[in-house]
Structures are given as C-alpha cells and as structure tokens.
Amino acid sequence: MIPGSFSYHRPATVADAVKLLSDLGDEARALAGGHSLVPMMKLRLATPGHLVDLHGVAGLKGIRRDGGNIVIGAMTTQHELLISDEIGKSLPILHEAALLIADPQVRYRGTIGGNVANGDPGNDMPALMITLGASYRLEGPSGSRDVAATDFYQGAYFTALEPSEILTSISIPVPAAGHGYAYEKLKRKVGDYATAAAAVVLTMSGGKVATCAIGLTNLHETPLLATNAAKAVIGTSLDPASLKKAAAAAEAIMSPAADARGPVEYRKHVGGIMVTRALQRAASRAS
Numbered sequence: 454m455i456p457g458s459f460s461y462h463r464p465a466t467v468a469d470a471v472k473l474l475s476d477l478g479d480e481a482r483a484l485a486g487g488h489s490l491v492p493m494m495k496l497r498l499a500t501p502g503h504l505v506d507l508h509g510v511a512g513l514k515g516i517r518r519d520g521g522n523i524v525i526g527a528m529t530t531q532h533e534l535l536i537s538d539e540i541g542k543s544l545p546i547l548h549e550a551a552l553l554i555a556d557p558q559v560r561y562r563g564t565i566g567g568n569v570a571n572g573d574p575g576n577d578m579p580a581l582m583i584t585l586g587a588s589y590r591l592e593g594p595s596g597s598r599d600v601a602a603t604d605f606y607q608g609a610y611f612t613a614l615e616p617s618e619i620l621t622s623i624s625i626p627v628p629a630a631g632h633g634y635a636y637e638k639l640k641r642k643v644g645d646y647a648t649a650a651a652a653v654v655l656t657m658s659g660g661k662v663a664t665c666a667i668g669l670t671n672l673h674e675t676p677l678l679a680t681n682a683a684k685a686v687i688g689t690s691l692d693p694a695s696l697k698k699a700a701a702a703a704e705a706i707m708s709p710a711a712d713a714r715g716p717v718e719y720r721k722h723v724g725g726i727m728v729t730r731a732l733q734r735a736a737s738r739a740s
C-alpha cells in the first residue's frame with residue numbers, strides 16, 4: 454500500500470517543531486521512528502498532510518542520570534536502550550521489555566518517545582512507565598509541562614498530548630537497589646504484539662513482599678496499573694493463595710478486545726497467568 458501525499462518538514466529545534474505543529478494544525482503529525490505511523494499511513498488509517506520529522510531536532514536523544522531519576526530523550530531508540538549500561542544497571546526491566554519488542558530492524562528505528570506517545574494499547578513501554586511511576590515532559594506553544602504516565606492514557610490512541618505538543622523526554626524514578634522485576638509477555642509468534650503482558654517491580658524484606666507495582670499491556674484500551682492485585686501480595690511470601698488473589702484482582706480490571714489474538718475470556722485468563730509468572734520471577738530476582 455502507498456500512503457497518501459504529504460509535505461515533509463525537518464525542524465532543527467524543539468521550538469521550531471512546536472511552531473510547525475501549531476501553525477499546520479490538525480493536518481500535521483510528528484514523525485519519530487515511523488514504525489507505527491508509516492504502517493498506519495500505508496493502510497490509510499492515518500492521512501496526515503504534513504509530517505514533522507523529529508530526527509533533526511537537537512537534544513532529543515540520550516540517557517542520563519538526574520539525581521534519583523533516569524531521564525531518557527524521546528528520540529532514543531529501543532536499540533539504544535538495549536546497549537545502555539545505565540539502563541541495564543538501573544532499569545533492567547526496560548532492557549527485558551525492549552528485547553521483546555518486534556525485531557532488531559524495528560528496534561533500530563523505533564523510539565521510546567514514539568512508543569509511549571502512540572497510544573496503541575499493544576505498545577509495551579506504556580505499562581512499564583505506569584509501573585515505574587514515570588512522567589513525560591511535553592513541550593507546546595505555551596511552554597513545557599510534566600504529565601504522570603498514569604494520567605497520560607485516556608483511550609485507544611487518545612492521550613493527554615495536545616496536537617501542537619511534542620514529548621521531549623521521559624523521567625523514571627530509579628527503583629530501590631535489590632528490587633525484583635519481570636516483564637512477562639505472551640505473543641503468538643516472535644515479533645508480535647502482546648496477547649497479554651504484565652510488568653512487575655517489587656521489593657522483598659524477610660521473605661515477604663514489601664512493595665509492589667503491577668502494570669498490564671493490551672488488556673484494556675489503555676495500559677492498566679493493577680493496584681488491587683499489587684495490594685493482594687504485599688506482606689505475603691507469594692504463597693499460592695496470594696498469587697491466586699492477585700491474578701483474580703488483575704483479571705477483574707481487564708477488558709481486552711476480542712480479536713485475532715483470542716476471545717475476551719481467553720485473554721483475561723492468560724493475563725492472570727502473566728501476572729502470576731511476573732510476580733514469581735520478580736521475587737526470584739529480588740535481594
């Protein structure tokens with residue numbers, strides 16, 4: 454399929470990118486790695502009249518430590534996350550999840566900013582961001598604002614991002630030393646989006662769960678923070694009864710679409726299994 458015609462713009466600064474998006478209005482879309490937007494254009498599900506390519510914008514790449522946070526530039530690719538020592542050391546769950554996204558070709562080009570800004574329930578990074586308590590820096594015509602990842606997702610392809618804003622960076626609090634983590638993703642084949650996936654970040658103390666956060670991918674029109682499921686395991690040693698309660702609490706908030714990945718009941722059931730597996734694997738990694 455061939456996309457509709459569009460004009461191509463390549464600004465050099467954030468201010469120029471924001472001005473272009475603002476001047477061109479609803480017809481314009483930011484272009485990052487293009488691995489979600491271009492396929493949608495080829496299917497004519499997106500028909501922007503103007504693409505504002507962010508590749509020439511200075512300062513949108515990189516991974517740096519800022520006190521207790523890791524700040525990742527929006528144009529940092531999934532491949533760059535995978536080769537970063539800082540990510541491997543401080544946020545290993547990002548490393549684990551990035552490896553489960555598509556294939557090397559997509560990961561060389563696809564960006565973390567595009568993945569979290571896209572609003573596709575199948576994207577893997579948003580559930581991690583809500584699990585980790587991340588916030589997004591958005592730049593628009595009237596300046597910048599920070600939006601918590603938990604407040605960003607409003608519906609499928611519907612986010613808090615205004616049409617003239619761009620996401621410039623993501624700030625993620627570094628989890629406690631010795632934390633356990635796991636991203637469990639069920640997919641039909643290598644390179645597929647999740648049928649169901651669960652992210653867990655927890656700490657253990659004296660053999661019991663001290664803190665826990667659980668995020669869910671592709672089990673609702675937005676990523677979900679499974680707060681009651683996490684509460685069900687805090688203070689427990691992840692015995693079978695507590696794991697069962699956590700899976701049931703997570704399933705209670707899931708409302709996946711019935712699609713080629715399976716009917717609703719199947720996807721909820723495997724969603725519960727992903728939660729159980731992620732909790733067990735995270736606990737086995739905690740020290």
Ligand SMILES: Cc1cc2nc3c(=O)[nH]c(=O)nc-3n(C[C@H](O)[C@H](O)[C@H](O)COP(=O)(O)OP(=O)(O)OC[C@H]3O[C@@H](n4cnc5c(N)ncnc54)[C@H](O)[C@@H]3O)c2cc1C
Nearest residue numbers: 483485486487488489490555563564566567568576577620
């Ligand atoms: C075969 C295939 C398999 C895939 N499998 C998976 C998978 O399993 N899991 C997964 O998570 N993803 C998957 N993807 C999607 C891939 O990870 C994309 O790269 C990602 O979703 C979007 O990032 P991008 O940089 O390519 O963004 P683009 O495609 O360029 O943009 C996506 C959307 O976000 C907007 N946008 C991008 N950057 C910004 C910004 N900085 N500020 C504001 N708006 C912005 C664009 O306007 C557009 O609406 C797959 C893609 C392909 C082609």
